[in-house]
Amino acid sequence: MPNFIFNPETFVTPGHGSDPGEWNDDDRKDITTLRYLYPEIAHWGDLAIGSAFGSYSFDILEVQWAEWMIKRDDSFLNYCCWRQLYGEWQFHLDIDKVDQEASHLWKI
Structure with a gap:
């Protein structure tokens, strides 16, 4: 199976x-760290990175920016994979669902 390629356009306009x-x-520093x-x-x-992390923060953790x-x-990459697919x-708040259902799709 080929490596999964994360697509930034999942979170931003094509x-x-x-x-x-x-x-x-501060956010740019966080994005550099991410x-x-x-x-x-x-x-x-x-x-794309900031939008994905913001979406993850809101959808999974129900906060603006975690x-x-x-x-x-x-779990962040599991979420990105889920959203893309x-x-x-x-x-x-069901972080276990994203971990159980998406981690095997992108990990080697």
Whole structure:
């Protein structure tokens, strides 16, 4: 099975996957850290990484921006994979669901 390729356009308008976006200094620092922690999405622009993390924060954790989660956690990539393959997340705080149903789809 070929490696799963995370598509930044899952979280931004097509054609804008590598855009920098407009972020404050703190958010841009978080995005830089996320890029380092997740080499799987290092090719994404800041707009896509920030949008994905913001969506993850809101959909899974029900907060605007989960700054305390700026560390490696495969649940974030599981969420990105889920969204890319299945669309909108509608299970709210059910992080176990995303982990159980998506991790095997992108991990080698």
